Amino acid sequence: MPKKHSQFVCQQCEASFPKWQGQCNDCKAWNTLVEEAVLSKSEANIANIRGIDEIVTTFPEVKLVETTKNRFSTTMEELDRVLGGGLVPGMVTLVGGEPGIGKSTLLTQVVVGLLTAPEQKKHLSGEVLYVSGEESPSQISIRVNRYLEKEQKNSSGKVIKSDPKKKLKNLVFVTSTNVEEVVSVMTKRKPSLVVIDSIQTMRTAELTGASGSVGQIRQSTEKITQIAKALHIPVFFVGHVTKDGAIAGPKVLEHIVDAVIEISGERSGQLRLVRALKNRFGATDEVGVFQHDDYGLAEVKNPSELFLEQAAQDVPGSATVCVMEGTRPLLIEVQALVNYSQLAMPRRVGRGIELSRIQVLAAVLQKHAKLPLDSNDVFLNAAGGFKIKEPAVDLGLAVAIASSLKNKKIPRKIIFIGEVGLLGEIRKVSFLEKRKKEAKRLGFSKIFSKETHGTVKEVLQDLGLL
Missing domain, CATH: 3.30.230.10 (Ribosomal Protein S5; domain 2)
Structure with missing residues (x-):
């Protein structure tokens, strides 16, 4: 596949340049140039290629399946409260928080809970993809086994022996930071849920910038979101935060996704609060309360x-x-x-x-x-x-x-x-x-x-x- 060309566009005045430079020659603003892919003529005229009828839908033709009918639980009531009642097919959620606050731990528990809960089989008929650009499968398995140990304990505290491989046979690890590879896997396997840990490690071959740059984050998010919407796959993005506490990357990243949830709390303490900063499928004023224990994040059903x-x-x-x-x-x-x-x-x-x-x-x-x-x-x-x-x-x-x-x-x-x-x-x-x-x-x-x-x-x- 031939490499696509890219250009650097000023975010203030939209002037374009063939290579990066510190100052925009047109508006004189500093550090505003962001790399963007240049569309080919066929992509620019995509409406003519696909036909107008394929991109236009009348209201009576719309199938109302997005919100309440097909919404399903994450198996965690506190997280469901924040998300507005659970996950919606095609819903893209960005999870932010400081390093070590419990982002990966929370999503690991969601994945394990969905795969092991019998009532979720009708919603998770396929696989769950865990795309990791930071950890190896063996490192992720440590968290999985730790949480499984808690789930396998009965009321007397004894461990119930069971084979986790049978329960988690549909959990698939993808160790790649290439967006095109991830999109290809999603298209071929059509999973029921995808976790991207983290979006800052992903990069596309269409741009020359390093992983974590503004252009790479935006382009990677758009590509994964596009395929998630087309195949109705719920996706979780893990997002890093800056030293100021804001989610790293361009502000447009928060506009692309459907929901933005933030995990906060003192790292030295046990309490974790999960809030929705944005939610297209629910309210943004709910809070979920969790407590850190030896196995992960435990729900606090009665925080008062x-x-x-x-x-x-x-x-x-x-x-x-x-x-x-x-x-x-x-x-x-x-x-x-x-x-x-x-x-x-x-x-x-x-x-x-x-x-x-x-x-x-x-x-x-x-x-x-x-x-x-x-x-x-x-x-x-x-x-x-x-x-x-x-x-x-x-x-x-x-x-x-x-x-x-x-x-x-x-x-x-x-x-x-x-x-x-x-x-x-x-x-x-x-x-x-x-x-x-x-x-x-x-x-x-x-x-x-x-x-x-x-x-x-x-x-x-x-x-x-x-």
């Missing part, structure tokens, strides 16, 4: 209980709040540390909480509750690695700050739900009944909200913090 088990007991500065992650209410602990400041401008520091929110709450407490926060540093933390953005936690944060300042404990069976306005009033929040139901289920006897108190000052007086 897990977070509250780790909460500090009877310590000043600790309060319980309820946040909504999609349609799921989660009870978490917020912590405050207020200490006398030696600085002319006291510090306001938050981990998982916006700095502007801390500054507003400190000003409200000083103005309306007469708390001397102008001479104290305020540190706030959302336990469990959560990033809190909704205002429903304002009341809990304010109470935690006052509790730390006064060095007085807050009763453990009280939960705080409410937004605090600039006038010190407590405002009603959305999904209040669902939050209250979750709090009562976990044994909270008192719920402080707009329904019980009008202002944050009244709450502090009721708790003996004023």
Whole structure:
């Protein structure tokens, strides 16, 4: 096959050049040239070759099989929640996260779960391709066997002997970084699922750039996505992240795929949170909770209980709040540390909480509750690695700050739900009944909200913090 020509196109003004250079001669922008394949005349006039009738479809001719009817589970409820209920035929998903966070581990468990679950046979009638450009089949098998060991244990903890080769006979490893080879394998074998680990290692012979370059990533993604859509094959891409935490590669990569999910959490900790940044087949506000164990990633079916088990007991500065992650209410602990400041401008520091929110709450407490926060540093933390953005936690944060300042404990069976306005009033929040139901289920006897108190000052007086 003759080698296709390529050119370098400026991403700012779309000027083209025969070879790479640091600055665009037309718009004078630096580092904006990206290698792209040059289409031949036959490819440029593909509509004339295939015929107009092949690329035009009327609405009555469309077969509605993409979303709900043929959607199937990944065998992991937490991941299904993030994906909108499971996988859709032809769905292309990009999985991002820091090195060592558990991207390959999660997808390995999905593959093993789908191949070993009897109820998934009707959806996985073919093979599962695991395309690895970073690891050898023996290295991947270590993860597979580790997870199988967990699946083979019965309730007494004894290992049930079984032959994994029989269960995973349809698991096929492909050790290639050439996109054309991968597409050829997909076309011939027509697998039921494909995992590309990782997209940054793939390259096409049409371009001269190294693996991981902008042009190579974009071209490789487009080729695999095109064949996945044509054959209705679900595909998972593993994506690296940059030092800034963004998924490596061009932003267009996220536009090509159907879903982008991110795995976050402290590498030194056990908790892993899976969120959808984009999802054409579901909501983007759901979160899946996992816990790292000796075998891989274990699902946390009731995360509120897990977070509250780790909460500090009877310590000043600790309060319980309820946040909504999609349609799921989660009870978490917020912590405050207020200490006398030696600085002319006291510090306001938050981990998982916006700095502007801390500054507003400190000003409200000083103005309306007469708390001397102008001479104290305020540190706030959302336990469990959560990033809190909704205002429903304002009341809990304010109470935690006052509790730390006064060095007085807050009763453990009280939960705080409410937004605090600039006038010190407590405002009603959305999904209040669902939050209250979750709090009562976990044994909270008192719920402080707009329904019980009008202002944050009244709450502090009721708790003996004023």
